[in-house]
Amino acid sequence: MEDICQKGKRANYTNNKSCNNIIKIHEKEMMAIQTHFFRQVYLQTVYKIRSRYRKTWTGFLWVILNPIILYSVQSFIFQMVLKIEMPHYTVFLLGGLLPWIFINSSLDMGIPILTSSSHLLKGLPVNPLVLILSQVTDNFFNFIVTFLVILIPVLTFTNHWSLHLLTMPISLVLVYLFASVTTIFLSYLNVSYRDTKFVVGFVMSIMYFLTPIFYPPEIIPENLQIFLHLNPIFHLIELFRGAIYEHSLSKLGYHCFVSIIFIGALGSITYRYWRSKKNDIYHLL
Amino acid sequence: MTSTTYSDRALVEVKNLHVSYEQDHYQKASLRDLFIKTVKSPVQSFLAKRSSQIVLDDICFSLKKGDRLGIIGRNGAGKTTLCRCLAHMLTPQHGEINVPEKTRAIFSHANCVDPFLTGRENALLLGNYLYPWLKFKELEEVIEEACHFSGLGEALETPIYTYSLGMQTRLFLSVVTSVPCDLLILDEVYDGADEHFKALAKERITQLIERSGAVILVSHNSELFKKVCNKVILIEDHKLIYEGSDIDHALALYRSFHGRKGP
Known part of the structure; x- marks a missing residue:
């Protein structure tokens, strides 16, 4: 055996310490990956919407x-x-319920997406973010359409129109970012812990009652109000209500700030989790 | 970055590659297990030393333009992990990897993107993942040609879930073999499809291999290695045992480890 081994070129190169711990990825390549990324998300979303609607109005x-x-x-x-x-x-109910349904359906459909698409992720170098974001974007598109379909008649009927509606895009962007980041993190977690989806479903059904969706936040006792402010979904809902119901800008800055803090914190946790667990996630898929 | 840039130097360079996976997951596969373990012995679950499983250890090799590399090794030796590192799907704990921009890796798991979309739509999405550098117009042309080659005809307009496994493989092979690139990684993608299409696809794959910058091939078919490759590496117990151009010798070495006839 020694003989045969020596015949070929031995592959154990001298251990070059200087090249340890260096992982080189071409900068140019990274740039290319980023520009391709948006086209991939866009196409995947468009086709997902197509397959869901079956290309008809009734769909x-x-x-x-x-x-x-x-x-x-x-x-x-x-x-x-x-x-x-x-x-x-x-x-009032519209401002709370519809964003809630969007977040809930994004989590529900987005969390199992990595495990259910494992054949694709293991078969081709597809960025997992493309699949998750396309699912969230698909739900976001449905959310906006449904929101408008209900909002316009309801506002006309109750004669509750106001210029404050112009702050809606801020709420929309923040709720989209929040749903994306949460879904990304939990879908990564769902690869390592396969029952994440069920635990999240259970937690969300409890959160439905703990978040002021169908009741006003003011009826919660003063000493428990702190818990309300620790709930990121409360801040997002308040942003929507500020625009369509309360018509006030006084708390816009506060709710925006807290929402951004939550999104940033969750985003950085997700990024760190992905960096440290990337190999294990692929291994367990 | 075009493929000609690489003609004078190494196209692919891998140095001191080391990859390992965490092993704890097998004990804590669900949040329920995690909860039970943490409640049962909180201190132990926090202080427990994390064990890791080495998958690739100190792998070094390089390829020039025109090289066709075969990777030999038994199941679980780390062949697929090595290919995934080259495709940037995995990040090695240590080591250096240099691969060209137009690298395409295809593993045996893939068949379609979304079973509810039609064959043609799936082909376009697949092409979008495989050839992101192509302009959309070019991509559409490539997919049109691939759909034609697959010979599926009207079935292309029906959802993929109505396809048989052979039909899926036909479409998949047609798309993945349509554009040459700087580095092509094929991990056991030769199987599936009927004999007639296999012969057609083989010809197309051979053409693709000829037109691509360099090819890395993982297979258990020793005839294929002899026919296609000019270089082989042998991975045994997560380490690189042999690197060279003597394919017969590498196969003999492999058999001497396992006392078997084929790789």
Whole structure:
């Protein structure tokens, strides 16, 4: 055996200490990856939307019917049956429920996406972020359309139009970023811990009651208000309500600031998690 | 960066490559397990030493333009991990990797992007991942040609989930073999499809290999190595045992380790 080994060129090169710990990736290559990234997300999203709607208007209606029915039923129950006395309750509920449905559906559909697409991720050098972001963007598109489909008639009916609606894009960008970052982190976690999806589903069903979605935040006792402010979804919902319901700019800065802090913190945790666990994630897929 | 730039120097360079995976996951595969372990013995679960499993240890090799490298090794030796490192899917703990920009890696797992999309749409998305450097117009032309080559006809307009495995492989092989690149990594992608299409695809793959800058081939088919490769490396127990151009010798060495007839 020694003989055969010596015949070929021995591959154990002298251990060059200087090249240890250096991982070179071409800068040019990284640039190229970034420019290609957006086209990949764009195409994947467009095709995902196509496959969901089956290229017809009725298919599109089917997708937005679920949140519309949920909204109608809740608004009927709380206003007509439980008789919550709030001016323009339908507008109030809209600002809370629709962003909630968007975040919830993004998590629900986005968390298992890496494990269900493992054949693709292991088969080709596809950036996992492309798959997750395209799912969140698809849901975001549905959210915006559903939101407008409900908002325009509701505002017209209640005559609650205001120029404050112009702050909506800020809320939309922040809720998109929050949903993306959370889904990315949890879908990575779902690769290592396969029951993450169920645990998140359980936590979200509890959070639905702990977040002021169908009740005003003011009714929570003073000493418990701190917990409310530790809930990132509360701040995002308040941004929407500021624009469509309360018509006030006074708390816009505060809620924006806190939301950005949450998104930044979660983003940096996700990035660190990905950097340290990348190999294990591929290994476990 | 065009392929001609690499003609005078090494196209692919791998130095002191070291990759390992964490082993703890097997004990904590779910949040429930993690919870039970943490509640049962909180101190131990925090202080427990993390064990790691070495997959590649001190791998060094280089390829010039025109080289066709075969990687030999038994299952679990680290062949696929090495290819994934070259495709930047994995980040090595130590070491240096230099590969050209137009590197394309194809592993045996892939078949389609989204089963609910039609064959043609899947082909376009697949092409978008494989050839991101192509302009959209060029990409559409490439996919059109690949769809034509696949010979699937009207089936291209139906969703992929209605396809048989052979049909999926046909479409997949047609797309992945349509554009040459600087470095082509093929990890056991020769299987599937019927005999007739296999013969067609083989010809196309051979042409692709001829037109590409360098090729890395992982297979268990010793005939293929002899036919295609001019260089082989042998990985045994996560270490590089042999690097050279004597394919018969490498195969003999491999058999001497395992007492088997084929790689």
